[in-house]
Amino acid sequence: MNPHTDVPPAPPARPGGRTGTGPTLTVLAGERASGALLCEAGTVYLSEGRVVHAESPVAPGIDVLLTTGGRLTAETWREAVGHTDGPGGVGRFLVDTGRLSDAELEICHLGALFDAAYFALGTGTGPRGFQRDAAHWLGPVRPVGADAVERETRRRGRLLDDLWPCPQVDTAPVVLRSPDPRSPAVTRRQRAVLELADGVRTPADIARCLGRPAFHTLIDIRRLAAAGHVETPRPQATAPPARSPGPGAVVWPDTVPDTVFADPGIDLLRRLRDALEATL
Amino acid sequence: MANTQTALKEAMTTIEGSLGVALVDYSSGMALGTVGGGKELDLTVAAAGNTDVVRAKVRTMEQLGLKDGIEDILITLDSQYHLIRLLKGRDSQGLFLYLALDKNRANLAMARHQLRKIEGDLEV
Known part of the structure; x- marks a missing residue:
């Protein structure tokens, strides 16, 4: 029943992230x-x-x-x-x-x-x-x-993945970037998040400064990243294993992120998405 | 000084024609409390879906440069009214009350009035 101290790097977690050594x-x-x-x-x-x-x-x-x-x-x-x-x-x-x-x-x-x-x-x-x-x-x-609690946890994971399937923005310092002029407008709550983005603070730090729940701040960060207001860092191979997408979420093949999330690619994706939204 | 469940139950019993009521956190789309609903109306799904409605309206108002606040949003179906009331006085949290009403039995003006009262009871 003792908590393990040296847990080996876990394989990608199943939906809900329960691959640990403890009881579920x-x-x-x-x-x-x-x-x-x-x-x-x-x-x-x-x-x-x-x-x-x-x-x-x-x-x-x-x-x-x-x-x-x-x-x-x-x-x-x-x-x-x-x-x-x-x-x-x-x-x-x-x-x-x-x-x-x-x-x-x-x-x-x-x-x-x-x-x-x-x-x-x-x-x-x-x-x-x-x-x-x-x-x-x-x-x-x-x-x-x-x-x-389990259901809500899974729903939250899916919600984040649907907004912008790049979990690395959840933990990385938030870096501003100049958005495409056609990007969606920033709401007042999001503006408060952007004002605290100094390239050092992570989403968790920003949540603490604002006195808001961390998950709510992640939602804003993912939306802002999807709209191009903040940078989406390349996924790091050494990063701690991220929550795996829930069923039905977009799953990127392992080899794709490096190429797709490079800067020109992200603008292309964004234009593609705008074009799709305009026609659908 | 009601707790959330009491306030929601009161909404169900005092508002004529109510089918279900939920208190929803609009950033996460989580229903913090629900009363009523059932097979025809899954309140947790309604809660999550209607956060998009609220968000779209908030965003549109920002784009229009309207500095006004939203008091409530009414959606009229063939047989139901759905009333969304944004709670004031706790800007940092962003909550709304979601009320589904039977169109034939409900008095919309009374429902809005009573929902306002229940918001007061929550003292949020």
Whole structure:
């Protein structure tokens, strides 16, 4: 049951990314297990087989979403954390003192849960181990069925692939490029992302700065990359294994990316797509 | 101070003719909560699909240079109304309420009014 420390580079993951050495979420849910499912890119917490929380170093936590998003001051959050006596204390304290409504706490928590679960379960090499009876300090807010989490994780993977099937933009520093004048307009939310793109920050850094879920920022980044507002780096052979496309997604043959994603090719593809969109 | 499920249930019971209601996160297209729906109306699919509707409208308004906000979007089918209400006051999150109504039983003006009230209950 110990988490493995030297997991060999995994083969391309199956949809949902579960090729790890640990037990899968479905199995644990079937056993009505409680504890922490440790994955390469995050941890999923279960209570009696239901998912109560998830966290990932890539995804901003509920504290960041609430404070950077402007809903609470950092002071209020610290006060709430300081007042906790037992699990579930932080959320209860915030609701009981009128700082947050029940609905806001739930919505924000669910947002953070599904966001982190996508990175934990949908990217990387899958589960590595299970720590039985480990609980998250936040305590349960609104548990979610494991099947719902799995389904949503797969849906998110497909959604990203449909937008722009280049997973390397998810982790690389975001580099601006001058777009084709006919590119789709940038929305206000996307503009905020572009303003933080300095060639150093990754999408995860930008999400943290904005206090937005990381997956939402990936959606913006993929759309911006597809529209040519940010660079799509060439896929690197040494990059960590990326989430594999779900069923029905576009699968590029191994030899194609180097040639297709070279710069002239990308403009050609974009013109081709514009032409197709104009005629269909 | 309702929680999400209570607020959605209230929408179902107080709004005449409602077939289903969902609270949707419009960036990811995920339904954060659903009540009603069924075989004829899969609310999670409707939620994901309708984020494209909202996004297209937001983008069009940007292109037109309209600095206005969207209060709601109404889609009229032969037998149903679909009402999308964008939640205010939490710009960073981007949520909308999605309500499907039976056209024969629903009072559209009342439904819009009550949906506004339920948005208030969510205090988002």
